[in-house]
Amino acid sequence: MIKGWIRSKILDGTYAPNQKINSESELMKQFDVSRHTVRIAIAELVSEGWLYTEQGAGTFCADRSSIQKEAPESKQKKIAIITTYISDYIFPSIIRGAEAEISKEGYQVSLFSTNNDHENEKRILEIIISQRFDGAIIEATKSATANPNINYYLNLESLGIPYIMINAYYDELEPVSVIVDDEKGGYLQTEHLIKLGHRDIAGFFKTDDMQGVKRMKGFIKALRVYGIPINSKNIITYNTFEKLSKPAELLKKMLDSEVEKPTGLVCYNDELVIKLLDVIRQKEMSVPEDISIVGFDNSFLAEVSEVKLTTIEHPKCELGKLASKMMLEMISKGKGSKQGNIVESFVFEPKVILRNSTKSIVTADAKVQSDEVNVE
Numbered sequence: 001m002i003k004g005w006i007r008s009k010i011l012d013g014t015y016a017p018n019q020k021i022n023s024e025s026e027l028m029k030q031f032d033v034s035r036h037t038v039r040i041a042i043a044e045l046v047s048e049g050w051l052y053t054e055q056g057a058g059t060f061c062a063d064r065s066s067i068q069k070e071a072p073e074s075k076q077k078k079i080a081i082i083t084t085y086i087s088d089y090i091f092p093s094i095i096r097g098a099e100a101e102i103s104k105e106g107y108q109v110s111l112f113s114t115n116n117d118h119e120n121e122k123r124i125l126e127i128i129i130s131q132r133f134d135g136a137i138i139e140a141t142k143s144a145t146a147n148p149n150i151n152y153y154l155n156l157e158s159l160g161i162p163y164i165m166i167n168a169y170y171d172e173l174e175p176v177s178v179i180v181d182d183e184k185g186g187y188l189q190t191e192h193l194i195k196l197g198h199r200d201i202a203g204f205f206k207t208d209d210m211q212g213v214k215r216m217k218g219f220i221k222a223l224r225v226y227g228i229p230i231n232s233k234n235i236i237t238y239n240t241f242e243k244l245s246k247p248a249e250l251l252k253k254m255l256d257s258e259v260e261k262p263t264g265l266v267c268y269n270d271e272l273v274i275k276l277l278d279v280i281r282q283k284e285m286s287v288p289e290d291i292s293i294v295g296f297d298n299s300f301l302a303e304v305s306e307v308k309l310t311t312i313e314h315p316k317c318e319l320g321k322l323a324s325k326m327m328l329e330m331i332s333k334g335k336g337s338k339q340g341n342i343v344e345s346f347v348f349e350p351k352v353i354l355r356n357s358t359k360s361i362v363t364a365d366a367k368v369q370s371d372e373v374n375v376e
Contacts, residue, residue: 002027002033003044006021006042006045006050007045007050007126008122008126009021010050010061010064011152012125012152013151013154013158014151017063018060019061020061021058021059021061023058024038024039042059046059049064077105077108077134078107078133079102079108079109079135079136079137079324080124080136080137081095081102081111081137082113082121082124083139083166084113084115085113085116086113089269089270089297090297090314090316093316094316094320095320096320097316097319097324098137098320098321098323098324101320101321101324101325101328102324105328107134112124112127114141116141116208116240117141118141118147122149125149125152125156126152129155129159129161134161135161135163135330136156136163137163137164137323137324137327138163138165139165139167139168140167140209140210142208142209142240143169143170143211144168144207144208144209144210147172150172150173153173153175154173162330162334162342163175163176164176164323164326164327165177165179166179166320167211168211171210176326177345178326179345179346179347180211180314180350181349181350182211182215182218182350183221184218185296185350186205186214186216186217187218187221188312188351189218189222189266189267189296190203190219190223191226192294192310192352192358193264193292193294194223194226196264196359196360196362197361197362198263199263200231200234200260200261200263201228201262201264202264202266203215204247204265204267204272204276205238205268206269206272207237207239212268215268216237220235231260234260236250236251244275247272248276248279251265251279252279252283255280255285256283262291263292263361264292264293264294264358265291265292266294267293267294267295269299270297270301270302270309270311273295273302273309274305276293277293277307287307287357288307292310292357292359293307293357293358294309294311294352294357295309295312295357296312297312297314297316298312298313299314302355303355307356307357308356308357309356309357310352310353310354310357311352312350312351312352312353313350313351313352313353314348314350315348322346329342329343330343
């Protein structure tokens, strides 16, 4: 426990090189352990090159940058790609695009998944810092919540390890990022249904991620712009731990109600649409005859589901490629420069991809804006 705590404090920058760490007595009191236990932990960290001791002065944080320069493995060119998930949904396409660009330049790519968990993010950041990666492409973890790992990102900056955030970012860091305009995407989802005559529209948003918060903002904005009263019961929010159950349970209640049954659904992503289609089927309703539904991301699920989904385009592979090109530029030009002075953040414009999951409920079909793309 003591050893891990000290190591984490070194990696998150709390202990700077050559800074004196807590005394043995302080560590004994903090962790309620014996002096022998403290000395064993310190001795191991000294032998591993994390600390050094000076007789009569105390124990200090080692300057590992000089160690890394001498180590043969530091000659490897390494870039980390960190996403919330790796093997499912849109993430393989993003990773494939990023990896292709990075590999061209002779860099080794290391893939990591946080599973949208801050402890996993911390562990991965410690690996990147301790192994002195050349750079990192990072998808923020629970980007709409307070992040306990901010010090690790500040340490990346102080060590000159560039990073780019994709899909979302930590606002307090103001990092270079490559994202989709999620607010506009949520607006377009909702506007599409409104133009088809829908007024009772329910929105489902995952709000521990920035994408969900912004898509919800776009949803509300569209209702306001078109003068549609906002029913708070039609705004469903959930988090990572609730995503498998809460949206489906609340939709069941909505569809059981004759008074508040929606005619259209705006969904956080295509993955959620698939889950809600199961609920709609259980209620012996059909899409789009009984209810219209709009997804987000234009994932493979949009085309393989029983109902081809109207959804919002996500650039996926293109986003990964662009993030990689920007990262390589930051590495090649970034020695001693502030990251934002090398490359600028980029925002992809969303567009509606029309398929078969939405239907007009007015006599004459509404006109579709030019930024909606019809897919047969």
